[in-house]
Structures are given as structure tokens and as C-alpha cells.
Amino acid sequence: MTEFTPLAAAFGGFLIGLSAVLLMLFHGRIAGMTGFVGAVLPPVASDWSWRAVFLAGAIAGPVVYSMATGNVIAIDEPVSKAMLVVGGLIVGVGVTFGGGCTSGHGVCGMARFSKRSFVATCVFMATTFATVFVIRHVFGA
Amino acid sequence: MRHLSALLIGMVFGTGIAISGMANPAKVLNFFDIAGTFDPSLVIVMFSAMFTAMAGYRFALRRERPVLEASFSLPSTNLIDRPLVLGAATFGIGWGISGFCPGGAIPALGLGSVDPLIFVAAMSVGIVAARTWRRQGAKAAPATA
Numbered sequence: 001m002t003e004f005t006p007l008a009a010a011f012g013g014f015l016i017g018l019s020a021v022l023l024m025l026f027h028g029r030i031a032g033m034t035g036f037v038g039a040v041l042p043p044v045a046s047d048w049s050w051r052a053v054f055l056a057g058a059i060a061g062p063v064v065y066s067m068a069t070g071n072v073i074a075i076d077e078p079v080s081k082a083m084l085v086v087g088g089l090i091v092g093v094g095v096t097f098g099g100g101c102t103s104g105h106g107v108c109g110m111a112r113f114s115k116r117s118f119v120a121t122c123v124f125m126a127t128t129f130a131t132v133f134v135i136r137h138v139f140g141a
Numbered sequence: 142m143r144h145l146s147a148l149l150i151g152m153v154f155g156t157g158i159a160i161s162g163m164a165n166p167a168k169v170l171n172f173f174d175i176a177g178t179f180d181p182s183l184v185i186v187m188f189s190a191m192f193t194a195m196a197g198y199r200f201a202l203r204r205e206r207p208v209l210e211a212s213f214s215l216p217s218t219n220l221i222d223r224p225l226v227l228g229a230a231t232f233g234i235g236w237g238i239s240g241f242c243p244g245g246a247i248p249a250l251g252l253g254s255v256d257p258l259i260f261v262a263a264m265s266v267g268i269v270a271a272r273t274w275r276r277q278g279a280k281a282a283p284a285t286a
Contacts, residue, residue: 001171001178001180002162002165002167002168002171002178002180002182003180004180004181004182005162005182006181006182006185008160008161008162008182009161009162009182009183009185009186009189010185010186010189011160011161011189012156012157012158012159012160012161012162012163012186012189013157013161013185013186013187013188013189013190013193014157014189014190014193015153015154015156015157015160015161016154016157016158016161016186016189016190016193016244017157017189017190017191017192017193017194017197018153018157018193018197019150019151019153019154019157020154020190020193020194020197020198021193021194021196021197021198021200021201022146022150022153023150024197024198024201024202024207024213025197025200025201025204025207025208026146026150026207026208026209026210027143027146027147027150027207027209027210028206028207028210028212028213028214028215029207029213029214030215030216031150031154033242033243033244033247034243034268036247037243037247037261037264037265037268038268038272041265041268041269042269049144050143050144050147051147053144053147053148053151054147054148054150054151054154055151055247056148056151057147057148057149057150057151057152057154057155058151058152058154058155058158058247058248059151059155059247059248059250059251060148060151060152060155060251061151061152061153061154061155061156061159061248062155062156062158062159062164062248062249062251062252063251063252064152064156065156065159065160066159066252073159073164073165073249073252074162074165074167074168075164075165075166075249075252075254075256075257076165076166076167076168077166077167077239077240077254077256078166078167078170078240079166079238079239079240081256081259083238083239084239084241084256084259084260084263085259085260085263086235086238086239086263087235087236087237087238087239087240087241087260087263088235088239088241088259088260088261088262088263088264088266088267089235089263089264089266089267089270090231090232090234090235090238090267091232091235091236091239091241091242091243091260091264091267092235092263092264092265092266092267092268092269092270092271093228093231093235093267093268093270093271094228094229094230094231094232094233094234094235094267095228095232095243095264095268096228096267096268096271096272096275097224097225097227097228097231097271097275098224098225098226098227098228098229098230098231098232099216099224099225099228101232101242101243101244102187102236102242102243102244102245103242103243103244105229106187106191107187107190107191107194108194109216110191110195111191111192111194111195111198112198112215114216114219115219115221116216116218116219116220116221116225119221119225119226119229120225120226120228120229121229123226123229123230123233124229124230124232124233124236125233126230126233127229127230127231127232127233127234127237128173128233128234128236128237129173129175129237130233130237131173131233131234131236131237131238132170132173132174132237133173133174133176135237135238136174136176136177137176137177
């Protein structure tokens with residue numbers, strides 16, 4: 001069980017949206033994490049260095065927040081390490097061919113009224129629902 | 142300047158993910174488990190982020206150019222093709238298995254759990270493999286590219 005946290009969800013979501021707006025305003029880019037991670041993997045993109053710094057900020061932000069406020073950020077992984085590896089490999093392949101993930105398509109693309117992102121978001125939400133249903137209720141894990 | 146700005150904006154993004162609970166696979170997966178331990182937080186996060194971006198983009202895109210770059214670089218294609226649909230479908234399967242997406246896992250990397258490290262390592266292998274695969278496919282069938 002995890003608790004429904006509407007206020008934290010709304011405020012956290014606002015910060016995610018704000019970062020997308022600031023990235024557009026200052027850098028003219030979509031805040032898609034697939035693009036950022038992809039840019040620092042071989043063969044690296046020509047503009048990899050500022051993207052690497054963005055990723056470093058994304059990692060540092062929660063650490064600083066947690067130290068400053070004393071709030072513990074929970075990470076509970078209900079699946080085994082083996083499934084985590086399988087899931088990670090599948091996500092990597094999927095976001096590469098699909099050209100984005102939850103941040104790029106789901107937040108930024110939808111906010112730009114991109115038809116591609118709308119289709120991608122509907123498709124991945126549907127297969128995620130189906131996958132969780134099969135794992136939890138068909139196989140009963 | 143570019144790097145400092147990227148660092149600060151990255152921190153805002155990561156902090157938003159952490160506060161929203163989206164760095165936590167258990168919470169993400171419970172959103173998708175409507176028939177079980179349902180937690181609707183994820184949809185609030187997505188809508189809050191999307192509406193904020195929607196409002197802010199209108200303002201940001203009214204400028205001639207971004208503050209630190211010569212021009213905006215927006216995806217220009219509107220093509221709904223097989224790679225988009227199959228890729229998104231595949232991504233959803235992996236997200237449903239692990240509870241991590243790229244944006245959820247990166248901000249979780251420094252929080253002392255080994256799970257995001259395992260996920261991001263595997264995801265990176267998947268990205269590099271898929272690119273290699275795509276390049277070879279493009280070479281084998283240049284007409285469809």
C-alpha cells in the first residue's frame with residue numbers, strides 16, 4: 001500500500017512542469033529524460049556536456065531537498081532485481097524507438113498538443129496498465 | 142551560464158519528481174493497479190505538470206529565441222508510425238514490470254537505494270542496443286528511412 005498524496009503530487013507536478021517551462025525559456029528544449037540520458041550514452045551527442053550537467057542536477061536536487069528538509073524520499077521496489085534488469089532493458093529499447101517517455105511525451109509533448117505524443121502517451125499508459133494487471137492479477141505476483 | 146542554468150533546472154526537475162513520489166516504484170505501480178492497491182497520485186502529478194507546462198510554454202514560445210540559445214529546437218515530425226507505437230507499447234511493458242521510467246529513476250539515483258542504479262544501468266544497455274539495432278536496420282533498408 002502507498003498513501004494517496006494529492007498535495008505533494010500537485011506540488012511535485014508543478015515543479016516538474018516548471019522545469020519544463022524553464023528549459024524551454026532558457027534552452028529552447030523539451031524536458032524529455034529519454035533525450036537527456038540518450039545524449040550522454042555512446043555515441044554521445046554534440047551537446048552532451050550541458051545535458052550531463054542537467055542530469056547531475058536532477059540527481060542532486062532530491063539529495064539536497066532531503067538533507068535540507070529532513071524528509072526521507074521513499075524508494076520501495078516491489079519486484080526482484082532480475083525483473084528490474086528485464087524492465088530496464090525493455091524501457092531502454094522502448095523509449096529509443098518510441099522517441100520519448102513520460103516526461104517527453106507525457107508532459108512536454110502533451111503540453112505542446114503534439115499528436116505524436118498524445119498517441120504515444122495513450123499507448124504506453126495502456127500497456128503499463130495491462131502489464132501490471134497481468135503481473136499482479138493473472139500471475140498473482 | 143548554460144551549464145549553471147541546466148544544473149538549476151535539473152535540480153527543480155529532480156526535486157519535483159522526489160516530492161511527487163514518482164521516484165518510488167511502489168507508488169507508480171499502485172496507480173496502475175486499479176483492481177488492487179490503487180493510488181491515484183500519478184495522474185495528479187501528470188496533470189499538474191502538463192498544465193503548468195502548457196501555460197508556461199505559451200509564454201516562453203512567444204519569444205524570438207530562448208534566452209541562452211540561438212533558436213528553439215522542437216521536434217518537427219508529426220508522423221504516427223510503427224516505431225512510435227511499438228516503442229511506446231514496449232516502454233509501457235518495461236514501466237509496468239519495474240515501476241521506473243527514465244524521469245523517475247534518474248532523480249532516485251542519489252538516494253541510497255541500489256535499485257535505481259540497477260534499472261538505469263539496464264536501461265542504458267537497452268538504449269545503446271536499440272540504437273545499434275536501428276542503425277543496422279536503416280543500413281539494410283535505406284528506402285524506408
